[in-house]
Each structure stands twice: as C-alpha cells, then as structure tokens.
Amino acid sequence: MVSSKSNSNNNYDVIVIGGGIVGASIIRELSRYDLKICLIEKEAELSFGVSKSNSGIVHAGFHSPPNTLKGPLCARGNFLYDQLHLELGVPFKRVGELVIIKQSEEIPDLEKFKRWGEECGVPGMKILNESEVHQYEPSLSTDVIGALYAPTAGVVNPYEFVFLLAQNAKKNGAEIKTSEEVISIGDRVAKTTEVITTKDRYNTKYIINAAGLYGDRIANMVGIYNFKIIPRKGEEYLLDKKLKGLVKQVIFPLPSKTSKGTLVIPTLDGTIMVGPSAEDIDDKNDLTTTDEVCWQIFDKAKQMIPAIHHKYLISTFAGNRPVPVKLIKNAKGKYVKDPDGDDDFIIAKTDDVPGFINVAGIQSPGLTAAPAIAEKVISILKDDGVVLKANKYFVSTNPNPKKIREMSDDELDKLIKSEPDYGKIVCRCEMVSEGEIMNAIENGAQTLDGVKFRTRAGMGRCQGGFCSFKTMELLAKGLDISPLEITKRGEGSNILVEDLKKQKEKI
Ligand SMILES: Cc1cc2nc3c(=O)[nH]c(=O)nc-3n(C[C@H](O)[C@H](O)[C@H](O)COP(=O)(O)OP(=O)(O)OC[C@H]3O[C@@H](n4cnc5c(N)ncnc54)[C@H](O)[C@@H]3O)c2cc1C
Known part of the structure; x- marks a missing residue:
C-alpha cells in the first residue's frame, strides 16, 4: 500500500518517468551531474515498451526536414553513437x-x-x-x-543499449525503479512536485515525461491536454x-x-x-x-x-510507434485535432506547469535520436536555471561484457580456466553460457525475456525450445525465488503453473 507521506529519502532533483531508450538516455546524461535522480518504470524490466520492438536502425538522418526536431536530432544522435559504442560497449x-x-x-x-x-x-x-x-x-x-x-546509417541492439545506459547511470548514482507505475502527480508546493506510484510517494524538483505510448496519460496528470498519442x-x-x-x-x-x-x-x-x-x-x-x-x-x-x-x-x-497528434481547444472548449499540427517530437517545458518537461511522441527515429534528445533535455534544464555541477565520481565506461560467441578459441580457453561457468553452454543456437546468464541476472535481469534481451539466450533458431528451462533454473538460483515465480515478462506471465518437483512426487 502507498503511504500517505513521502519520506525525506524520497526527495529528488529529477524524476524520469519511463525506462525506454529515451528515459535511459536522459538518466545516463543526468548522471554526469551532481543531482539526486531516479527513473521509474512500470514494467518488470527497462526497455519492455516500444524500445524493445523496433527495427534497430540508427538512421543517417535525412528522412525529416531540417526545420523539425526529428531531422537534426536524428543526425546528431547518429553521430553520438560512436562514443556510446566505445564508452558503454553498445553493440x-x-x-x-x-x-x-x-x-x-x-x-x-x-x-x-x-x-x-x-x-x-x-x-x-x-x-x-x-x-x-x-x-x-x-x-x-x-x-x-x-x-x-x-x-x-547503422544497426544496434536497442534493448541491450537501454540496459547498458541504465547500468552506467546506476554506477554513477542514479536510482532505477522497475515494476512501479506512476499513477498520479500532485500539486507543486515550494518548487517541488509529488509523484505518486503504485509503491511509494516522491518529491521532485523536475519531472521528465518519457513514458512513450503513455506520454499523454502522464501529461494529463498535470493538466496538459494539447496532444494525444496514437x-x-x-x-x-x-x-x-x-x-x-x-x-x-x-x-x-x-x-x-x-x-x-x-x-x-x-x-x-x-x-x-x-x-x-x-x-x-x-x-x-x-x-x-x-x-x-x-x-x-x-x-x-x-x-x-x-x-x-x-x-x-x-x-x-x-511494436507500436507513439505517434503524437497535436490538439487545440475548439469554441466549445473541447480538445480536437489541430489542423496545423505536425507529428514532430514534443520536447519542451510547459510554462503553465513549472518543473515538468514533456519528451513525448518519440516515434521513429526515436532510437537514433535518443542520445541527442538527452542532450536537449539537459539544455532545457540549464535554460530553466538548474545549476549543473559536474558529478566528480562520474565514470563514462561500463565493464566489458564477456560474450563467448565473439571470443577466439584461445581467449575462451583462458576464460573457462579462470571462470568455468563460461564453459557451460545454455543456449546452443546463439552460444550463450551459464556465466553470461548469471552476469545478466547480477546486472538486473528479472525475467526470462530480460535474460534473453541481455544475452540472446533463446533468440536463435529454436526460439528458446532447448534453453528456456535451464535459464529458468538459473533465474531461480540467481534471484533466490521459486521457479513458480519466474515470469516471461513480468506480472501475469508466469511460466510454470506447478512446482515440477511436486508434480514428480505425485507420479
Ligand atoms: C516497429 C517499429 C520500428 C521502429 N524502428 C526504428 C528504427 O529502426 N530506428 C529508430 O530510430 N526508431 C525506430 N522506431 C522508434 C523507436 O522504437 C521509438 O522512437 C523509441 O523506442 C521510443 O522510446 P521511448 O523511450 O520514448 O518509449 P518506450 O520504449 O515505450 O519507453 C517508455 C516507457 O515508459 C513506461 N511507462 C509508461 N507509463 C508509465 C507510468 N505511468 N509509470 C512508469 N512507467 C511508465 C513504459 O512501460 C515504457 O517502458 C521504431 C518503432 C517501431 C514501433
């Protein structure tokens, strides 16, 4: 049950709502600064919204005219990918x-x-x-x-990118909360706003709305009705x-x-x-x-x-693209489609709602533009008077993930000698070892799909037919839960209906 008061630990400078590619890029960019920041995601894992179901293309940036947000942000985002690839190991x-x-x-x-x-x-x-x-x-x-x-133009694994951004942000002090839905937003009092979730209450100086398909619902919570997402x-x-x-x-x-x-x-x-x-x-x-x-x-x-x-x-x-439809009030005070409205990204603060920044309607090329969108959000905060002091503990890199399918025989032999779990193959189609799966669980994987998107276990020709059961065993061990509690992608997607041991006892 949500308590009626937030405690002082729940005070933030910035709360980002939504853990897709946009929210993850923003929280990582914010973690460069000395700020108390948090990302809230309703699904069991980050990236389970639009960001996991797309074409994975880092577009060059010529599809939209230069007088839109999409055009220049796409080109700039594309440019930033090299650095992210080097720093975070983004494939x-x-x-x-x-x-x-x-x-x-x-x-x-x-x-x-x-x-x-x-x-x-x-x-x-x-x-x-x-x-x-x-x-x-x-x-x-x-x-x-x-x-x-x-x-x-390039290609990327979008979900892996989200996990790596969040992993780096977390290392730099950001808090990441999953399975927690923002259900309402309170009034602004003394320059802070209350954010109420299914689990807790928080106070924050700024809210960034990066809720993808539900960006309109979050905007409505603060009284903004000038767009909807289809x-x-x-x-x-x-x-x-x-x-x-x-x-x-x-x-x-x-x-x-x-x-x-x-x-x-x-x-x-x-x-x-x-x-x-x-x-x-x-x-x-x-x-x-x-x-x-x-x-x-x-x-x-x-x-x-x-x-x-x-x-x-x-x-x-x-996957469903979050397409923004701009709305205006008609003579009867009802919101209707703006005949002059475009379908460009909505990235702006709203003067009537201080401390609230919409990053909404991020349809394609949102995956490409996300790193540049994060830069833009930082500049909006700066323009709004936020003092951005560097986080002196910021580390831009992630540890190199060990992917045995990309190793030479010599490298693999050496690794297996020091860490034998990397020699136990779980997914034969994609060559994924027990060591990689346990590492994914240590880095936040909570579900079968979470392991799959981090390691590729279950993504090959047999689509998990051979490896799912072993992966579930490892999840149960790593998370210290019963196999019955393991889900495919969060609440309501449990895989086993009865403990196999009990079934065997009955036979
Ligand atoms: C089929 C398809 C192909 C595409 N191909 C490309 C491509 O090749 N290249 C490209 O650049 N772009 C592509 N895109 C676009 C790209 O996928 C999106 O622009 C991008 O993923 C949007 O990211 P996001 O973070 O805004 O949204 P999301 O990934 O949906 O993230 C928003 C998150 O907010 C969470 N959320 C919502 N409401 C709440 C709440 N109340 N509380 C807490 N959390 C909440 C959601 O669960 C979700 O995880 C494609 C899109 C589709 C659908």
Whole structure:
C-alpha cells in the first residue's frame, strides 16, 4: 500500500518517468551531474515498451526536414553513437543505408532527401546510378535504377543499449525503479512536485515525461491536454541465419507520409529482418502479427530483394510507434485535432506547469535520436536555471561484457580456466553460457525475456525450445525465488503453473 507521506529519502532533483531508450538516455546524461535522480518504470524490466520492438536502425538522418526536431536530432544522435559504442560497449555497426528507386521520375525525391540530410549535417551521402547501386548491393532486384546512399546509417541492439545506459547511470548514482507505475502527480508546493506510484510517494524538483505510448496519460496528470498519442503498429519478420550476408546495407523504398516503408535490414546479429508495416490502431497493447500483413511485407521485400522468401521466417513481433497528434481547444472548449499540427517530437517545458518537461511522441527515429534528445533535455534544464555541477565520481565506461560467441578459441580457453561457468553452454543456437546468464541476472535481469534481451539466450533458431528451462533454473538460483515465480515478462506471465518437483512426487 502507498503511504500517505513521502519520506525525506524520497526527495529528488529529477524524476524520469519511463525506462525506454529515451528515459535511459536522459538518466545516463543526468548522471554526469551532481543531482539526486531516479527513473521509474512500470514494467518488470527497462526497455519492455516500444524500445524493445523496433527495427534497430540508427538512421543517417535525412528522412525529416531540417526545420523539425526529428531531422537534426536524428543526425546528431547518429553521430553520438560512436562514443556510446566505445564508452558503454553498445553493440553497434555502421552498415550504411540505400533508398532505392525504380523510375527516373523518382530522382528528385532522392535529391530532396540528400538536401535535407546535408542541411541536418549528415556526412558522405551520394546518389548512385544504376550500375553503381548494383555494385553496392548485388542482391537487389534488376529493375532498381538508382539509390540514395548514406554510409553513416547503422544497426544496434536497442534493448541491450537501454540496459547498458541504465547500468552506467546506476554506477554513477542514479536510482532505477522497475515494476512501479506512476499513477498520479500532485500539486507543486515550494518548487517541488509529488509523484505518486503504485509503491511509494516522491518529491521532485523536475519531472521528465518519457513514458512513450503513455506520454499523454502522464501529461494529463498535470493538466496538459494539447496532444494525444496514437499507436501506429509495425510488424517485423525475422529470417533464418541461412540468409546471413544477403544484404550488406539497410534497404529502403521511397518513404510514404506515415512511414519509411518496408525495409530489408541486416541486423547486428547476422539475421535478416523485413518490416515494419505501419497501421494506426486503437489499442496501445495490441502487439499481434497477422497473416495478411505478413504476406504484404514479404511481397514488398521481394520486390527489392528477390531472394527473400517466407520459408526462411523464424520469428515475428510487433511494436507500436507513439505517434503524437497535436490538439487545440475548439469554441466549445473541447480538445480536437489541430489542423496545423505536425507529428514532430514534443520536447519542451510547459510554462503553465513549472518543473515538468514533456519528451513525448518519440516515434521513429526515436532510437537514433535518443542520445541527442538527452542532450536537449539537459539544455532545457540549464535554460530553466538548474545549476549543473559536474558529478566528480562520474565514470563514462561500463565493464566489458564477456560474450563467448565473439571470443577466439584461445581467449575462451583462458576464460573457462579462470571462470568455468563460461564453459557451460545454455543456449546452443546463439552460444550463450551459464556465466553470461548469471552476469545478466547480477546486472538486473528479472525475467526470462530480460535474460534473453541481455544475452540472446533463446533468440536463435529454436526460439528458446532447448534453453528456456535451464535459464529458468538459473533465474531461480540467481534471484533466490521459486521457479513458480519466474515470469516471461513480468506480472501475469508466469511460466510454470506447478512446482515440477511436486508434480514428480505425485507420479
Ligand atoms: C516497429 C517499429 C520500428 C521502429 N524502428 C526504428 C528504427 O529502426 N530506428 C529508430 O530510430 N526508431 C525506430 N522506431 C522508434 C523507436 O522504437 C521509438 O522512437 C523509441 O523506442 C521510443 O522510446 P521511448 O523511450 O520514448 O518509449 P518506450 O520504449 O515505450 O519507453 C517508455 C516507457 O515508459 C513506461 N511507462 C509508461 N507509463 C508509465 C507510468 N505511468 N509509470 C512508469 N512507467 C511508465 C513504459 O512501460 C515504457 O517502458 C521504431 C518503432 C517501431 C514501433
């Protein structure tokens, strides 16, 4: 039960609501300063919102015009990824992207994107002619006649990125709270605001609303009603590693008004992914995939890369983009869609609500822009008069995670001699050892999906068929809980219904 008063330990300078890529980037950036800070996430683990279900592309930054927030923040975010890769060990690779065309009438569109990119500061873009584009990507359909090439685009494991940011922020003094939902926000008294959650009450000088699909609900709690968030579903289809190397770059068609189109993506882990779709829906929790969309996606992907076939499909998932719809009050005082409203990110303080900063409507390219969004939030705080003294204990790096699949035989032999648990393979498809799983649990994994997203155990061809049971045993041991309490992704997703031991006793 939530107590009626917050205690003095619960006083913060800044509370970030939401532990997706945006909230995690902000809390890590805040941890550079001498501030008492905390991130509150309603799910059992960080990154279980939109940030775990996306295409994992670090876009170059030419898809939006320079007079938007999206355009320059995307280009800047892309630039910051190198540093994050070095400091935190964020798995990231610059693979480049190609926007392909099949008709010469489409060349002006490529020129427009090139101009936008250049104005946003994207380096190295060029328009390729027919022979060049087929040299760059030999598996393209023969009717492709040109492309815009952007070498700085990359691919990343989004969830791993979130965990590494939070791990670093925690090391630098930030508090991270999970399985705790913000349910209301009180009035501002003496320059602090009360935040009430399902577990406790806190006082804070600033609230950062980074609640993704629920950014409107949090804004409503402080009386802001000038936007709502609608979910735009994107289905993604993951193909077998047999297709590894089929494409080198991320392949895009020309984008539409609502989406960048169906892409062919060489993921960081060597698989190929096709998707996403783009469909506005009503239910923010609807993450179903459908046969109909599956066929449409494969059809579109084959038109770009003919060797793609649905027989290679191993897994599907969906994510909902938090699309902002700007609202204005009509003559009757009712909020209606603003006819002049755009769907750009909302990153701003609101003068009527002191101490509250919206970072809402962060749809694509939010994964790319997140590091730059965090910088922007810091500058908003500075402009609002917050004195940002450096945290003298700040350490920018994380310890190197040990990934046995990336080690040479010699390195692995040496490791196993000193830490034998790294020689006990749990996930055979992805080569993940007991040592890596226990390390993930020590670093905060609470659920089967939490282990999977941190280590890849269960992400291979058998999709956890062989390793899930052993991973659950390790979770029970590491968390010192009964196997019955283990969940797939938090409350209500328990895997076992009865203790196996008891079942055996009954037989
Ligand atoms: C299909 C798809 C493909 C995409 N592909 C790309 C791509 O390739 N590149 C790219 O740059 N972008 C991409 N995006 C966009 C990107 O995924 C999002 O912009 C980004 O993940 C948004 O992050 P976020 O932190 O704002 O939201 P989230 O990750 O949803 O984080 C918000 C968090 O707030 C929590 N929360 C909500 N309410 C409360 C509450 N009351 N109390 C406590 N916590 C709360 C939620 O549980 C959630 O974890 C894609 C999106 C989709 C859906």
